[in-house]
Amino acid sequence: MAENTDKMVIDGVELTGIWKEFLPSRILYEDVTTEFLDEVKKLPGGSTIVRCYQCGTCSGGCTLPDFVDKFNPRRFIDLVRRGHYDILVNENKDLVWKCVSCQRCTHRCPRGVNTQEVVRAIAKFLEDRKVFGKLTNDEAFDEIFMEEVIEDGRIDEVKIVKDFYSKTGRLKEMMSSDQIALGFKMLTSGRIKLFGGKIKDWKKVSQRLKEELQ
Amino acid sequence: MKTVLVIGGGVTGLKASSELAEMGYNVTLVEKEDYLGGQVAKHKYYKLAPDLRLAGEVIDPVIKAVENNSNIKVYKHSHVAAVSGNAPEFKAKIKNSKGESEENFGAIVVATGFEHFDPTVKQEYGYGRFKDVVTNAEVEEMLNPGGPTNGELKRPSDGETPKKIAIFQCVGSRDRQVGNPYCCRVGCVVSTKQAIEIKEKYPDSEVYVYYMDMRMFGRGWEELYGKAMEEYEIIFTRGRGAEVTLKNQQLSLRAEETIMDRPIQHSVDMIILAAGMAAGEGTIEAANVLGIKQNDYGFLEPKDDFVSPNESSKPGIFIAGADKGPMDIENCIVEGAAVAAKVASSLKN
Numbered sequence A: 001m002a003e004n005t006d007k008m009v010i011d012g013v014e015l016t017g018i019w020k021e022f023l024p025s026r027i028l029y030e031d032v033t034t035e036f037l038d039e040v041k042k043l044p045g046g047s048t049i050v051r052c053y054q055c056g057t058c059s060g061g062c063t064l065p066d067f068v069d070k071f072n073p074r075r076f077i078d079l080v081r082r083g084h085y086d087i088l089v090n091e092n093k094d095l096v097w098k099c100v101s102c103q104r105c106t107h108r109c110p111r112g113v114n115t116q117e118v119v120r121a122i123a124k125f126l127e128d129r130k131v132f133g134k135l136t137n138d139e140a141f142d143e144i145f146m147e148e149v150i151e152d153g154r155i156d157e158v159k160i161v162k163d164f165y166s167k168t169g170r171l172k173e174m175m176s177s178d179q180i181a182l183g184f185k186m187l188t189s190g191r192i193k194l195f196g197g198k199i200k201d202w203k204k205v206s207q208r209l210k211e212e213l214q
Numbered sequence B: 001m002k003t004v005l006v007i008g009g010g011v012t013g014l015k016a017s018s019e020l021a022e023m024g025y026n027v028t029l030v031e032k033e034d035y036l037g038g039q040v041a042k043h044k045y046y047k048l049a050p051d052l053r054l055a056g057e058v059i060d061p062v063i064k065a066v067e068n069n070s071n072i073k074v075y076k077h078s079h080v081a082a083v084s085g086n087a088p089e090f091k092a093k094i095k096n097s098k099g100e101s102e103e104n105f106g107a108i109v110v111a112t113g114f115e116h117f118d119p120t121v122k123q124e125y126g127y128g129r130f131k132d133v134v135t136n137a138e139v140e141e142m143l144n145p146g147g148p149t150n151g152e153l154k155r156p157s158d159g160e161t162p163k164k165i166a167i168f169q170c171v172g173s174r175d176r177q178v179g180n181p182y183c184c185r186v187g188c189v190v191s192t193k194q195a196i197e198i199k200e201k202y203p204d205s206e207v208y209v210y211y212m213d214m215r216m217f218g219r220g221w222e223e224l225y226g227k228a229m230e231e232y233e234i235i236f237t238r239g240r241g242a243e244v245t246l247k248n249q250q251l252s253l254r255a256e257e258t259i260m261d262r263p264i265q266h267s268v269d270m271i272i273l274a275a276g277m278a279a280g281e282g283t284i285e286a287a288n289v290l291g292i293k294q295n296d297y298g299f300l301e302p303k304d305d306f307v308s309p310n311e312s313s314k315p316g317i318f319i320a321g322a323d324k325g326p327m328d329i330e331n332c333i334v335e336g337a338a339v340a341a342k343v344a345s346s347l348k349n
């Protein structure tokens, strides 16, 4: 070993090939694992990921690449399968959830992969690992919407607006005079009610839903 | 001496018949079409992979060997309507436009072959909707000087010679959507051969092959693949064809270049679909008449794939060739000879 790493310098010129050190390595030093495949497989809609043979029919015909650069369902599957978690997170986490569920991929997949569902399962897998950081307004609204449906079985307009502003850290904005004026107008015109009714016995349903979604 | 009934006059049935006749058996060959030679004759195959030998050089001697042998009685345009009895005493009803006859046989060979997969159901490829999307079997016919275009590759839409040609592999094969999850076993070598034939005839043309794997396992196939890239500059892209559309009267294809991780779209003048092999109606009909087992895809199932590959599920009824699943001509000829030997040994006892 020592022989190889010792520098050989003749007349001030270094001859041993240490120049290699100036080039960034193209080798992927990432511990591979099938752990992630196992996880995605178990998520709702994720089971057919194992059938994929990487043909590229889904990505070749996908609606999105015209609008979203580098969106590639075949590659998402490949990265999960090979356990390239870092690449999945660093390069793809902002892409996976952009799928518009057009189902072209699923209808054409020659292997019977439910590609659209698998893409969603991969997004869920990343979400569970909290890689998305701060929520966008859309995502925050989606979350509150789902929470309220599960909790109460219905949407209470006043509550959802309040929770939305609170979740996105903008309660102050909600109390601005024009927002209050708008709220008042909607109340008097009957578009919103202060106290939405309750759904009878929803607690049990809610309990079941939560168990199911665990 | 017992007589053997051979059903199907493709290369397999022809080889089986002539081998049996050579061994001294009488043979009755029943073929539903009015010609011998099976798919090779039907689609006027011109040159065969991998040697680009004229198909006639292979198939004509096999046909002659049958036609010139007085031990073989050939019924064309006929079919077997009913079979009764058990080995080695079968009775078969043979029907054709002239009437019906009943004959006794000691054994039966089924060599009813395959049909080309019909790609109309793969709607995203536009076969049947876009005239210049054609099948590999249609290209075989075109490249034959005795064929409909006198050996010229022509766009069906306007009769022009296409300059840019794409070939989509695995059409109707390795595909659960159409219920054919198996590999067609000849599509890769046939497309490579056709690409070379096209480049030889039209050196200015460009040929792009979209594939998932190039399965070049046969004698000389891998070498042909190398030749296609090195000598003919045929471009092989790893990605299954995704869709074909018409943009300003021009065919346009989409696929993913999986090695580049990105979709590609480009225009072409013609698209050839490498349609695979499916079990033909003729095979299914024969299986029903004889009461022998088929597999999930309609092909005939051997009693044991390893130990008795040419025996059907019923004693005295033998199977060979592409009716058992996709098979190339070289192996069909081997199968024809093998089944003849098996029939002979079974009739000896």
Ligand SMILES: Cc1cc2nc3c(=O)[nH]c(=O)nc-3n(C[C@H](O)[C@H](O)[C@H](O)COP(=O)(O)OP(=O)(O)OC[C@H]3O[C@@H](n4cnc5c(N)ncnc54)[C@H](O)[C@@H]3O)c2cc1C
Pocket: B007, B008, B009, B010, B011, B012, B013, B030, B031, B032, B033, B036, B037, B038, B039, B040, B045, B047, B048, B049, B050, B078, B079, B080, B111, B112, B113, B114, B115, B116, B136, B137, B140, B186, B190, B193, B275, B276, B277, B280, B281, B282, B283, B285, B286, B320, B321, B322, B323, B327, B328, B329, B330, B332
């Ligand atoms: C596009 C294409 C190109 C090909 N090119 C090559 C090549 O270059 N080299 C190569 O090695 N292989 C090639 N092949 C494969 C080749 O076609 C097959 O290996 C060969 O045709 C199979 O022979 P067979 O006799 O088993 O079946 P077939 O050729 O299908 O013959 C079966 C015969 O049985 C008859 N028949 C069917 N049912 C009945 C019935 N119930 N009663 C009476 N008769 C019946 C049919 O009419 C037919 O004549 C190609 C295949 C395709 C799809």
Ligand code: SF4
Pocket: A051, A052, A053, A054, A055, A056, A057, A058, A059, A073, A074, A077, A105, A108, A109, A110, A111, A112, A113, A115
């Ligand atoms: S079409 Fe199906 S098999 Fe092909 S890459 Fe996409 S998911 Fe995988």
Ligand code: SF4
Pocket: A058, A061, A062, A063, A064, A073, A098, A099, A100, A101, A102, A103, A104, A105, A106, A115, A116, A119
């Ligand atoms: S469902 Fe999603 S992944 Fe599938 S084709 Fe549509 S946008 Fe692409």
Ligand code: SF4
Pocket: B169, B170, B171, B173, B174, B182, B183, B184, B185, B186, B187, B188, B189, B213, B214, B215, B274, B276
């Ligand atoms: S032989 Fe080639 S074209 Fe045919 S199914 Fe197999 S891989 Fe596809």
